[in-house]
Amino acid sequence: MSDAPATVPSSGPSSGPSGATGAPPAAAAGQAGFYPKRWKALSVLVVGLLVVILDNTILNVALKTIQIDLDATQNELVWAINAYSLAFAALLFTWGVLGDRFGRKRILLIGLVLFGFASALCAFASTPGQLIAFRALMGVGGASVMPISLSIITVIFPPQERGRAIGVWSAAVGAAVAIGPVLGGLLLEHPNWFNWLTGNDWGSVFFINVPVVIVGIIGIVILVPETKNEHPGRLDPVGLVLSVAGLFTVVYGIQNASEVGWASPSTWGFALLGLAILAVFVLYEHRSTHPSIDLSLFRIRSFSVPLTGVTLAFAAMQGTLLFLTFYYQIVRGWSPLQAGLLVLPFAVGQLLGAPRSAGMVKRFGARVVIPVGLAFAAAGMVFFSVVTPDTPVWMLVVLGVVFGFGLGNTIAPSTTRMTLATPPARSGSGSAVQNTVRQVGAVFGVAILSSIVTTVYSNNITPLLEGRGLPSAAFDAATESIGGTNEVADRLAASGAVPPQAIAQLRQASIDSFMPALHTATLFSVGLLLIALIIVVVWLPTKAQAAAWGAPSARPSAPPAAPPAADAVPDQAPVAATAPVPVAVSAATTGGGRHAAPDEAPAGPPAGAHAVGRHARTEDGGTEGR
Secondary structure (H helix, E strand, O other): OOOOOOOEOOOOOOEOOOOOEOOOOHHHOOHHHOOOOHHHHHHHHHHHHHHHHHHHHHHHHHHHHHHHHHOOOHHHHHHHHHHHHHHHHHHHHHHHHHHHHHOHHHHHHHHHHHHHHHHHHHHOOOOHHHHHHHHHHHHHHHOOHHHHHHHHHHHHOOHHHHHHHHHHHHHHHHHHHHHHHHHHHHHHHOHHHOHHHHOOOOOHHHHOHHHHHHHHHHHHHHHOOOEOOOOOOOOOHHHHHHHHHHHHHHHHHHHHHHHHOOOOHHHHHHHHHHHHHHHHHHHHHHHOOOOOOOHHHHHOHHHHHHHHHHHHHHHHHHHHHHHHHHHHHHHOOOOHHHHHHOOHHHHHHHHHHHHHHHHHHHHHOHHHHHHHHHHHHHHHHHHHOOOOOOOOHHHHHHHHHHHHHHHHHHHHHHHHHHHHOOOHHHHHHHHHHHHHHHHHHHHHHHHHHHHHHHHHHHHHHHHHHOOOOOOHHHHHHHOOOHHHHHHHHHHHHHHOOOOHHHHHHHHHHHHHHHHHHHHHHHHHHHHHHHHHHHHHHHHOOOOOOOHHHOOHHHOOOOOOOOOOOOOOOOOOOOHHHHOOOOOHHHHHHHOOOOOOOOOOOOOOOOOOHHHHHOOEEOOOOOEEOO
């Protein structure tokens, strides 16, 4: 057999290259008709995922340097983060549909090329506005990677391997959390490596994406098979516009609160206007024949409950990591590399938790593993809410590991549950829903926590600086953020017109004002994690669901069928039990009689589906009665 990856066929009677109906695809001559090089393909898909996740984590350690070099406000820094995330979230569905229609591999390559090009543009940005615009363009390209890579995994891996593959995929997120800050800190401590090219000391944190993207593109071209769906969804331009407008308006209102206050009519005006637009979006999607968001998935608790838990965890993590960077670099006075190294414990915890979570689910069940993971994350966050400027480094390391371990045991099993609730024929759209909601959660987490930190900080430091004779512009900058205060201190020190003792008092005032703000933000994050824990404990089904394969009412009466094979894996109900049309693994495990393509569109349940469903294998080894 040739080493070149072949296209995996779509729906309809499955055929191999010769056109013989019923033969497995040429690229899928491995286990049960699945792509034999799937683990090698996973390794290069992870490279593409790494560079997208790495970009967000590498940016955090550079924020202080960017703020100084571009004279950016904290609000502009937050927009540089959220512009990427908003574009990313808004276009996930669009990329997913394009992948289903034109080929997932092809669309993934296009997205990576765009991401690499936008990264290079960011490296040369000379104003905060340019950086925000180019970051949004990066989000447009990066949006293709997560849904497309996850949908490819869904198609090329059989159900009994899918949980392990998703665990590796999730662990890549942890690896990016580890690599990004350390690499960013290393680049910032050696600006001479790239400043001759970019003309600044921070552009390297974006330009470094370019060679990684090139490596990923080469690997994908060689190892990843082309997959597509012959019955793809239609694009939804109206839904896209409504979702972007609604999300942007809500986020603008939230971030606006840091400047004009939460009680300001403009804050609530923009927030309510955005919510109204999003309500129109939901109504439009509900009535649309080709919605951007498959709202029916939210009626499946095995999908909606884990998604809620992961989204709240993402919101807590993204918002907190942003301000821990300022704690490390400004409050503690550590270098970017040292600050980056202190993010490593978060990644180590995820790498310890995510790959092992499938085994833990097999032994204890998802209803135990996911809440325990959220409890670990909440415990780590509680202790972050009491850190001081003198907290020992070893304690910060332990807290990071605890939080990361909890997150690893939350993301991987939750993603597995959600993926199993989505049929491979709709894998692009289903994974887009997952990632859209998670990214929206991250956007709101960053926006809300940044607004909280800015508001508390400004309220604390303003009385300390009033009457000190600061010029109006310097006073506004100093009361806006801890970075702004220290930048004012640096300028006053450079002028030589202010005594060193007064400079030291200004810096101390910034620390005294920032720590309560950080504690308030982390306590808010604890609240998000506890809400997620309660939702999972109360509403997550004990037994895995895959109801998205078809409506129960569509099941015809049929003679009882034999129960599925006894080796059905935990938390992965056999596909034949719920799938209207068996996919490749179904034929192998249930005697379906043919090797259907992984991407077959549902066409109505097979005979015996109702009876088989009554004996569906569950994660704890029991059977699910209906």
